[in-house]
Amino acid sequence: MEQLPQMRMHRPATAEEAVALHAEAAAARYLAGGSDLIVNVRRGIEQPEALIYLNGIGEMHEIAESDGGISMGGALTLRQLAENEILRRDYPAVAEAAGEVAGPSHREYGTLGGNLCLDTRCIYYNQSEWWRATNSYCLKHRGEICHVAPGGKKCFAAFSGDLAPALLLFDAEVELAGPDGRRRLPLAEMYRNDGLDHLTLAAGELLVAVHLPALPADVRSGYAKSRVRGSIDFPLAGAAVRLSVKDGALGDLRVALTGVGSWPFLVPGTEKFIGGPLDEETSAQLRELVRAKAKAMKTTTTAPHYRRRVAGVLAQRLAEGLATA
Amino acid sequence: MKTILSVTVNGQPRDDVVPDNMLLVDYLREKIGLTGTKVGCDGGECGACTVLIDGRPRHACLTLAATCQEARIDTVESLAHAGRLSAIQRGFHEKLGAQCGFCTPGMVMAAEGLLRQNPAPSEADIRSALAANICRCTGYVKIIEAVQAAARELAS
Ligand SMILES: Cc1cc2nc3c(=O)[nH]c(=O)nc-3n(C[C@H](O)[C@H](O)[C@H](O)COP(=O)(O)OP(=O)(O)OC[C@H]3O[C@@H](n4cnc5c(N)ncnc54)[C@H](O)[C@@H]3O)c2cc1C
Numbered sequence: 381m382e383q384l385p386q387m388r389m390h391r392p393a394t395a396e397e398a399v400a401l402h403a404e405a406a407a408a409r410y411l412a413g414g415s416d417l418i419v420n421v422r423r424g425i426e427q428p429e430a431l432i433y434l435n436g437i438g439e440m441h442e443i444a445e446s447d448g449g450i451s452m453g454g455a456l457t458l459r460q461l462a463e464n465e466i467l468r469r470d471y472p473a474v475a476e477a478a479g480e481v482a483g484p485s486h487r488e489y490g491t492l493g494g495n496l497c498l499d500t501r502c503i504y505y506n507q508s509e510w511w512r513a514t515n516s517y518c519l520k521h522r523g524e525i526c527h528v529a530p531g532g533k534k535c536f537a538a539f540s541g542d543l544a545p546a547l548l549l550f551d552a553e554v555e556l557a558g559p560d561g562r563r564r565l566p567l568a569e570m571y572r573n574d575g576l577d578h579l580t581l582a583a584g585e586l587l588v589a590v591h592l593p594a595l596p597a598d599v600r601s602g603y604a605k606s607r608v609r610g611s612i613d614f615p616l617a618g619a620a621v622r623l624s625v626k627d628g629a630l631g632d633l634r635v636a637l638t639g640v641g642s643w644p645f646l647v648p649g650t651e652k653f654i655g656g657p658l659d660e661e662t663s664a665q666l667r668e669l670v671r672a673k674a675k676a677m678k679t680t681t682t683a684p685h686y687r688r689r690v691a692g693v694l695a696q697r698l699a700e701g702l703a704t705a
Numbered sequence: 706m707k708t709i710l711s712v713t714v715n716g717q718p719r720d721d722v723v724p725d726n727m728l729l730v731d732y733l734r735e736k737i738g739l740t741g742t743k744v745g746c747d748g749g750e751c752g753a754c755t756v757l758i759d760g761r762p763r764h765a766c767l768t769l770a771a772t773c774q775e776a777r778i779d780t781v782e783s784l785a786h787a788g789r790l791s792a793i794q795r796g797f798h799e800k801l802g803a804q805c806g807f808c809t810p811g812m813v814m815a816a817e818g819l820l821r822q823n824p825a826p827s828e829a830d831i832r833s834a835l836a837a838n839i840c841r842c843t844g845y846v847k848i849i850e851a852v853q854a855a856a857r858e859l860a861s
Pocket residue numbers: 409410411412413414415416417418419434454455458480481482483486489490491492493494495496497498499540541542543585586587588612613614615748749750
């Protein structure tokens with residue numbers, strides 16, 4: 381039998397109760413599905429003393445149309461998102477991304493909140509205790525140097541959640557509950573490009589819901605990822621694309637990436653394609669733009685140059701498919 | 706640091722005192738002696754620990770027992786009745802869906818979860834429902850045939 385650290389489980393019924401419990405307890409962690417957190421606890425990377433289990437918070441399971449957009453509770457499962465009719469119709473990139481996270485059993489209990497607050501990942505970090513100890517640990521946990529870039533003082537662990545880039549396409553906002561009450565924040569501002577500390581959330585802030593605004597009618601979107609095993613793995617690179625086409629010209633074009641930096645981000649510079657057609661030449665230019673912005677490092681067993689290249693190709697293929705759909 | 710857990714395991718309601726840090730797979734295997742559920746990795750990679758919680762497949766190795774309050778848990782031991790194998794177990798037996806057998810309890814439970822939702826799955830449905838379960842021996846073809854055989858038997 382495996383000895384996990386001693387932990388006390390709390391079961392709040394409201395978001396406010398959860399926040400209060402988090403503030404009172406030493407070394408507390410929110411526990412949603414546990415499909416990332418418990419792996420890290422088992423590997424000794426996380427050693428919480430208190431777990432605040434979110435499943436009993438009613439509002440975090442709700443999903444409803446609001447102001448022409450949609451509001452999604454943070455405890456919805458990935459399967460619920462992948463199967464949701466509104467998402468599939470209006471925000472297909474989000475439903476597709478949810479349906480491509482991990483494998484089917486993970487999607488039964490992995491949640492929206494857990495996916496957005498996922499820890500960053502690296503081959504030198506997501507390892508057993510003895511493996512990390514043998515390699516003198518690393519900058520992200522207990523160690524002195526980053527084995528990916530030993531010269532610097534920065535950690536390059538990659539953010540590898542699939543949902544964030546899809547949600548970034550639509551100007552998603554997160555609703556947060558914290559010790560000082562509730563606030564709304566653009567999802568893009570919830571992240572920073574720092575593998576050690578990629579979330580801008582204040583200590584104990586809880587992601588209660590995600591809100592997507594109403595969409596212009598003609599917007600199309602999609603998500604695609606590359607992974608080692610098509611059935612289960614985290615993205616080596618993941619791309620979400622949103623566009624619209626009117627009279628043969630692009631009316632809108634956005635690309636967001638995951639897996640190729642310590643944060644998910646919208647690729648800057650795609651607006652220069654708006655107003656023109658997406659033809660062979662411009663789609664190749666789009667591919668090169670995306671490749672240049674994908675700053676993958678050696679955080680997986682697959683070479684960084686491949687992941688940069690694949691990010692460009694994923695975005696190009698998605699854009700071509702959407703433009704001709 | 707302990708929870709009084711009320712659960713229904715394989716149809717039997719029970720109350721147990723469990724430490725808050727106990728994994729469901731340890732509760733099943735060590736506390737109540739149901740060793741059919743296997744542990745094949747250090748967390749979420751292989752699917753050997755798959756059980757059904759309220760009818761849906763989940764990893765017992767990443768689920769804390771204390772989060773299963775009032776849940777219905779079904780393990781591979783729930784399937785055979787009075788020494789008679791269930792349709793899925795018979796499918797695995799007759800189509801040679803098991804070799805070393807280590808992945809089998811998880812595969813069987815993932816397949817059980819699928820057939821409860823979708824009694825007539827296509828091959829693509831079977832492949833995607835078993836995508837989180839890894840087998841080092843069979844090459845999967847025989848496993849898919851086993852699930853197809855079970856679906857046929859249940860339909861007839
Ligand atoms: C084999 C395997 C493959 C995987 N593949 C993928 C993949 O391809 N793509 C992918 O994106 N993920 C993948 N995952 C990771 C994980 O399954 C998903 O990201 C899942 O959505 C995490 O959600 P959870 O509810 O299980 O999170 P948890 O493990 O419960 O939580 C993760 C983190 O988020 C925090 N948290 C959870 N909910 C909230 C909230 N509401 N507010 C604030 N903080 C919160 C927790 O404290 C913890 O730090 C994989 C995992 C495994 C084991």
